[in-house]
Amino acid sequence: MTKFGKFAFSLAIALLAAGITLAIVQAKPETGAPVEQTLNCGNCHAETQEAWHGGAHGLANRDSLFTDAWAEQGQPGACLVCHVTGYDPSTGTWKQDGVSCEACHGQANVNHPAEPMPVQEPAELCGQCHSDARFGWQEWQSSTHYQRNMTCTICHDPHTASLKAVEGQGEEGHSALCINCHRQYSMNFSYSVHKQAGVNCIDCHLRHYGEQADRDVHTMPDHSFTANLDSCNTCHASEMHTSSDEASASLLPIDLSQPETTESGQVSDQPSPLSPYGYAGLAGLLGLAGGMILSPWLDKAYRRVTKDGRKQ
Template sequence: MTALHRLFKPIRLLVVSILLASLLAGGLAGLALAQEGEGEPEPTDTPPEGDMMGEALAEECSACHPDVVAAWEGQPHDMAFADPLFQEGWADQNHDPACLECHTTGYNPLTGEYEMEGVTCVECHGETPEDHPPAPVDLNRANETCADCHLVSQAEFRASHHYQAGMECTSCHYAHNNGLRMGTELAQCLNCHADQLGGFVAHRVHIEEAELSCRDCHGYVQPGQEVPPNGLAPTGHDFQASLRACLDCHESIQLTAANGTEEGASGPALELSSEFDIGGQKAALRAQQLEAIAQTLLLQSRNRAAISMVQGGVGGLLVGGLAVWFVNRRKNGKNGKNGGKQVAGKPESEGSHERQG
């Protein structure tokens, strides 16, 4: 029984260590989730490091696609990480690792590390096949690929007639330099909507005489609105011309609404604009925007929880290892003391026998 007891004692200590590690990891993860939204996280001294592989990748692709790489260099996707505006906003978020999901290539949420700064070819097109060419890379996932990061714009776009008509982001935008395919906003819209320009007096007056663009009304974004923590503000991609767009210039005009008649019409334009909604589109769009923001915040929470679990697991193993070391040390110390007493007592016993003899 003694030998069996000695055999299983280290196993019991190992099991206790594993349990301690699990409890500590779970406790830290729970604490991270419980504190979500209760206060600002402590800022880090420096942002996480990544290796500079973006230029090497661009050079590799430019061997066959020099025009595409030239259009990408220095543009928003290339500068997604280095952009001073992002760096300032990221610092305000205490260098939240969740931001790197869309501003770097090859980001790993478990470690907080990434492969390349900025959004490079592989981030949108996926891994290049080994036999490329002739095996092609994926070029036909525009809406899905853009939606991974442009959450609010995609939510707006899905509420628009453009999306319902089967259009994609790349129907108007170049993917590599973010420019418009027709060069200007007016030319881009007239490519499909030339008839509307001549058929509605408001279009002709605002464009020809006031020198406005379609976006000033149909892509209107209310100035001064608060940007959410994730930095994803509305961009006007629902293409709805609301009364608030009119009030930006015509603030002194008192508009009325009376279901097609003048009887019972009342209320200033500003009051009406806050209630004006066509077929519930404004409410549906706002719901989609909030859903997109919620998805981003959930991603941030999951990333922090995963990192906390890894850190907790390592800490638990260290605590368990120290516990095993401490128990073994105490055990060895006791054994040493007991052995010393036995050795010291033996000569005394022999001496007493001699005296008795």
């Protein structure tokens, strides 16, 4: 048997194995139900659970925004790593629906009422799902808020997954939350043309993309909180150079990409789930190796079978 023949033979086996794997995996979408939903946190923390249940974390795998997009993509398991709690890629099952108590507070402690179950390092924890540029994490790291050790939960309520409510300082909407700390700036802002035109803090400093429903899934407002040329152009495009105009860009050296301090190890240590193609690739490699090793014997057996066939 020639070397080429041997290789071709093993390649055929590899393709067969990969194909079968792919067929099996694709044929079985993740319809698994939660394995265990026996957390009884709500017995004592009823108010918190209620707030959580109606928020984005509680709705993470129930909201139609998710279910529709998920069904459209063929219900891949990769989504479930963040959208449910305790997802097991090997069985396609999970422990609790949504981003449950356990997702952030850890597994229920047997001594719990006596021992508290605090969330350790909230900022890094949020970053496990709200991780990269698409989820706002990279911009957030370049923000002064982050560099001054502020955490997500200072502005966001993790249970309702919405912004915290503070008594408005004569301001409506989200500006109240900003002004709650940035009072000094708000004093001058009150007399500005921007204010009179109804522009508030987040229109420039937290560029957001319309209403929740209109947004692409997963896009986050720019959490660097830095106003840049784009924010001005939103309203003043006709009066200004475009952002692609290099001459104007060089006049305004705004660099969003360079945070003052970058901490290493921001990359999540959570395993990323294998896609069906990953499994198929692995099966293919195994098939290739198996084919290479077994080809002399398989070849012999094949010849024997065909010879016998010819004799008959």
